[in-house]
Amino acid sequence: MRVCGIGSGVMLVMVGVLGSVASAGAPIGAPIATLEEQEWAVGLEYGYEKTDLEGFGSGLRTSGGGSTYIETVDIDGLATRMIFGHLAYGVCDNWDLFLRVGAADGQGSIRIQGAPPGGSPERSGYAGDYGVAWGVGTRATFCHWGPWRFGGLLQATWFDAKRSDFLSTDPDAVDTVFAGSADLDFWQAQVALAAVYQIDTLRFWVGPFLQFVEGDMERRGRIFVSGVDSGSFRGSTDIGETSQFGLHAGVDWEVTSRINCRMEGQLTRDSWLLGISGVIRPEEFFAGL
Numbered sequence: 001m002r003v004c005g006i007g008s009g010v011m012l013v014m015v016g017v018l019g020s021v022a023s024a025g026a027p028i029g030a031p032i033a034t035l036e037e038q039e040w041a042v043g044l045e046y047g048y049e050k051t052d053l054e055g056f057g058s059g060l061r062t063s064g065g066g067s068t069y070i071e072t073v074d075i076d077g078l079a080t081r082m083i084f085g086h087l088a089y090g091v092c093d094n095w096d097l098f099l100r101v102g103a104a105d106g107q108g109s110i111r112i113q114g115a116p117p118g119g120s121p122e123r124s125g126y127a128g129d130y131g132v133a134w135g136v137g138t139r140a141t142f143c144h145w146g147p148w149r150f151g152g153l154l155q156a157t158w159f160d161a162k163r164s165d166f167l168s169t170d171p172d173a174v175d176t177v178f179a180g181s182a183d184l185d186f187w188q189a190q191v192a193l194a195a196v197y198q199i200d201t202l203r204f205w206v207g208p209f210l211q212f213v214e215g216d217m218e219r220r221g222r223i224f225v226s227g228v229d230s231g232s233f234r235g236s237t238d239i240g241e242t243s244q245f246g247l248h249a250g251v252d253w254e255v256t257s258r259i260n261c262r263m264e265g266q267l268t269r270d271s272w273l274l275g276i277s278g279v280i281r282p283e284e285f286f287a288g289l
Contacts, residue, residue: 025049025157026082026100027275029262030205030252031194032141032151035090035281043086043260043279045100050079051271053186055217055239059114063223063231071114073217073237075126075184078108080159082133086277094141098155104133106161106184110217112168112235120171126182128161149196159215160185166219173225178233180221186239188213192248206249211268213241243269250275257281 027047035041055073060066084102091097105128112122137155144150163183170176194207220234250264259280266273 031153057237186215
């Protein structure tokens, strides 16, 4: 069994595009085609992930005569909760396309190493409430042998949690406080392969994946010295992933011919994700009512 020609072409193009990108993640699901030609499916997905991100940028302070500086930023243990509505379409028996739209938040700790050089890192927290998140992707089955299937997935997901309050103290000048806001948004791409084994109504899968993150974090606010407003600050940092390679595994349970439930996990050196989802096929669902 082979993937239809146009599906193979699209997947190769997407590999080329995503491979040129520099980890919060999103659920992957079984990385094989799960729909027949012209069949539709809708569903809900929930994911919870913790990941580390790192960045490099610049900052500006207007107090004390003003200064600009280069900074490195580490976002440790960024916890992201995400929920998506999911729409999928079977282009042919071995190739699906899907779209997800929903919301995601983010909470973590920020460590900023900047001016003065060699000084102690500045620390703060990030707590962005739910903002818009959405993504697109494709799944394909490459071959089918008995109970085994081998396939792949390509997806990209955009995250934009709401702005967070920002508050930190200069570790080398404890009477200096930075108060304002931080805005974090990024997009993430994943390329996954897997072997899938089917036992009756259960499908188990395991395989490797690559993930890439690109985004930015903007900070701005006021500087207070001994409680007195003494100027402003702002910083702009490009962020990316700290680990790219990982493993994913999961199980897909065909509850009925109309309803599927899935559970999965993803793991890299510096991130992990747990996800659950439910999918229905509307045509078959309503035909059975």
